[in-house]
């Protein structure tokens with residue numbers, strides 16, 4: 393009983409001395425960055441009556457930057473190498489850490505912890521940072537048939553592959569700008585490939601459907617594969633399927649029926665050329 397009381401007495405004393413005042417007032421770590429970016433992460437704090445002991449930045453369970461006061465009162469900076477994270481020590485301070493040339497492997501839970509001297513009361517904040525690798529190329533569409541002409545009842549079979557990125561791109565299919573029903577689509581498992589310290593990903597998706605009259609708009613079906621990565625990348629690849637015989641019929645009919653105006657002009661010209669010498 394006595395112990396308990398002594399404990400709470402001690403706690404209230406500490407509280408009165410401003411223990412509760414160690415808190416982070418502004419924290420900024422973006423949720424997304426692009427490979428190669430330089431970032432300034434911010435962790436501003438208010439210590440009340442306390443003095444700063446340390447500011448520690450971690451990714452997962454590993455420190456990458458610390459700002460500490462030694463017993464002598466001298467501030468020291470510590471930089472610890474983690475894959476994908478290059479700290480610019482000179483530009484980093486007690487409340488900021490500057491990262492140069494960010495890599496995909498820097499992706500993870502970033503935390504800033506501020507600790508007060510003597511009491512070691514700590515406040516911390518975290519944010520998951522995703523470092524994206526955005527490709528510059530569009531996705532690629534392959535057809536399993538060499539001909540682009542289709543009869544009713546025939547199957548259209550298309551494959552869409554996205555270029556390497558991180559994370560893997562999402563694929564959405566459209567037929568004549570209508571989003572395709574999921575039962576016509578098979579998403580292959582994501583393939584991983586290594587580039588330097590980074591692991592990039594490629595997605596691939598298969599669209600299969602039986603051609604019906606309703607699919608054709610002016611004798612043609614427009615199929616689009618759209619690849620997106622968050623709100624940073626949106627590229628498409630297009631495939632056109634034609635109703636068999638449609639193109640041929642279009643050409644032959646326009647050749648058979650020239651417009652009336654042209655026929656009239658032709659008659660006038662013939663009349664002029666052949667009759668002129670006689671006039």
Ligand SMILES: *[C@@H]1O[C@H](CO)[C@@H](O)[C@H](O)[C@H]1NC(C)=O
Nearest residue numbers: 427428429430431491492493
């Ligand atoms: C990052 O900083 C370096 C110089 O420190 C500069 O060369 C590079 O262009 C910067 N990168 C970006 C994406 O701004």
Ligand SMILES: *[C@@H]1O[C@H](CO)[C@@H](O)[C@H](O)[C@H]1NC(C)=O
Nearest residue numbers: 559560561562620621622623
């Ligand atoms: C893919 O789509 C899912 C569901 O909408 C979303 O949660 C995820 O962030 C998307 N991935 C990318 C890389 O855009």
